[in-house]
Amino acid sequence: MMKIIRKMLSFFDTKDKKKLLGLLLGFLLVGLVEMACVASIAPFVAVVSQPEIIHNNAHLHHFYQFLDLGSEHRFMAFLGVTVFAFVILGNIFSAIMLWLLMRFSFSQGGKLSTRLLKQYLLEPYAFYLTNNRSEMTKTILSDVFKVILGVLINGMQAITKLLVIVCIFVLLMFVDPILALSVSSVLGGAYVGFYLLLSRKMARAGSIASLINAKQYQIVNETLGVIKEIKVLKREGAFLTKFRQVAEKYAKVESVSYIIPQLTRYTVEAIAFAGILLIVIYLMKVKADISQLLPLLALYALAGYRLLPPMQQVFTGLSLVKFHAQSLEILSNALKEKHLSLDWQSQTLSQLHFSNSIALKNIAFAYPNTQQAAINDISIHIAKNTTVGFVGTTGSGKTTTVDIILGLLIPTIGQIEIDGEPLSLALLNRWQQNLGYVPQSIYLTDDSVMNNIAIGVPPELINEEAVVRAAKLANLHDFITQEMAQGYNTCVGEGGIRLSGGQRQRIGIARALYHDPEVLIFDEATSALDGETEQVIIKSIKELAKQKTIIIIAHRLTTVKDCDCIYFFEKGKIIDQGTFADLANNNSKFRKIANLA
Template structure:
């Protein structure tokens, strides 16, 4: 069955898709590049055309007197100190040289602007992908592979630019040169120009007809292999402990090697197919040039008369042949890059619009948090995770939510956090509905401690003040929350660099309990009104958990705390406990009320 990558777009071609991926400012810059390419091609053509009178005079100096145009130029040059035919010939040659040098300088400047444009596009597309991904709702990430997202940002955005944007500019720039040179050759000899253009243009079109499907197919295979490379690396380095214990080094090495080899082979094949005409047509070009010379000598009667025209054709061919090849090569690369262009384009089209404006003030939470008649099911599933959930959480209360695995505890927390929107029902804070417009304001009240804490490869201080700029970190606050989380003593007595100790990637140098306590300190750093603990103490030993819970009990007088837990000791001091079973609240009450008849639900 054909994949979507092999299906030709019925709406937009690759050129339009590339235009969609860049900003209006970059599109305007592209138009400037186009105009410069036209000017460059015109000057280059004039430079090549100027060779003909120079060669004509060089081979037959008497033309200065017999040719009206050359004679007029000679007369004008006498006003600038040119007194002899030899000096006129020298001046003419210098003028041709300067014109060609100016053409090369303009070419270099246009090339610089082109490279600058390409790099800006690379930055723009990569940044837009990151911005687009980061601003998607939490539910969007539940069905996405992080390795694929990383591949698009770090690798495929570069492919779109190097094999999409850059070839597109090359096609325009070189295409204009071909057109202008062709017009020049038409003015010299129509039949000969048409013959050359038909032969070489037809040869490139014929070759492309047979290679375009192959290029599209191997472009898809390269894209898939690149995804597999990133996924393998992500898995292998994401859990080094499992890899070592289960001796999976060779397994992952082989997986990466296979994907990398496929990627290399497909890229090599594309490069060969893109350069194929050059090797075939170089011999044809040489033979064709000999035929052109013989034809022109036959037309003019002698070599001297044909030399100026031969020179023009030689210089024009010198400029056109590489341009023909670069145009073909660029179109081939765009074809090879087609699957990636389609993917990145579809990604941008399908991303939810970014909401630019969010309230900068916190929602005042003084009374209660209410979940009213909440129903929820995850996308692409028909199973209801939550059914008719009604919970009221009073300010400064400690609430426990318990139940078996899969009963819906974490989903309730995600709704309170504003990460998930229920299909039915409302989340209200002091009677105000929480929705997309004010969810950021509500989230400023929240401190969240998940079961698995993410730690960056940075210092303990920066991990506690997560997302805060170095210069704005408050050391006094860090030490305060670390004491509450029962972390301060460990940091100051056992770590030589104390809060400047680097924890390693994902906190690999710390124990599970230490990582969890950093997570609790992080949640408290911004002084939240609501602290949510999602199995946050499950990795702690009983003694450490008791110390942390005692501290949390003390701050609970000034904070609302919501706890998801399995250990009975963790929820003993809760003001209210909600017992969930299969997405419904089976029972609610004090610890004694729940534990009496429902002990099996708390394990």
């Protein structure tokens, strides 16, 4: 349990730890009020059952004279109001502290989710090649919630209820130490025994639940990701069955976290009832006068009423902490990941301009956990305002080379030079500001055309002139202003579902041009388009080539026919280079790819 507490505290800064300490002190005050409430009931019951005790008991008589209320009935009423006031005060304090606890806890949840997303955003691109996005989504949205609700809130409530128990126990020790120790030993021993017996089962069930929950996220993401194919092939039933099987397993395991504490509660309540009977028998044996027994019985009845719920809450809280400990472990590991700490506030940086050329010198790169290099001895020279093409079969190294130029991957061997100067890590952010990237598949958010072109820029900071300029360069402006009902404010739907493939691609080009980069990289940007739409995009690329340095990755070689130089990749190496005509005439493998053989 101490390990769990240390991990939980590691998520908080000094300010939050002080708030946590303040909450604990507040709950200690609640415990003291609870103790006062229990303590006040005995004098009240004693006076009601034996009014003469007011004069026989020195403490009560002195208090009676001090108040000077005029009659015994008024004194009894005062004691009754006092008991009621303590009950109300305890409930008010408890409600206030619960509100503060929930506010603090869910605030921490927001901070943790944000911190975790920040952590993932700061990870190098290679991290995303080896980690499941469904797992990351689950960690941010589900595991954080489980840690806050299952570990922090339940843990804090267990601690605070433990404080209440201690305060009431101290009171009972003053009244009758033997009975206090006996009752606490029986009830406390029962809960401790059940906890030791069941905590491992709860922890194991929590680990299994975490794995199954990850599978649920994966299935949902996969299902919604291929919804079009599912609809066409009528595979809804198969995916639904797949999810139902996992969801039923998750529900079964998750139910353990609620069933076990409740079953324990019924067992301990039976033990408590038996204990009360034994107490009555004991008190009747040592004190024959029933009128003398009533105040003490009332005290223990109220103490039992106050003790059993917090004891149950302590047990339930600690059990749920154990159940959700796996989520805490996942968060702890995720936040310990080492990453290349580059400042993402790159939009505030100036671009790293170049005057002459970009050069790759003897570049080699191997992906993590692989022995064979993805590319080896890659040397490329790209003059400013020229267009070059990277061609080759799938897996030949084209995309890896482009990812290195984009600064997403760091070469294992070799370096990039800008105007003859090495591109250092310190300059990488500024270099990326001078790049525009158009992927094969353009992802559009369910937002306006303007916000999609200037993606990631806060609406109040969007440069509308830059948006229009980028749209014009992408041959998109006339379509937006003439055919879209709300122009640049038209919503494109999730994934751009309301647009054609060519329109989505041109928004992707406009997005790449928004910050006016000197280098544009097209990663098979026309491979998913029909021939006519492809020609429109190729025309846009040709017009851009007059003022930009362009790099094109292509499988269909129609987009690279006019390139100044084409690099032909095979098995991670460049095996040939030249113009389209040179390669078509002199390289049989290239002719085969170009369907010219």
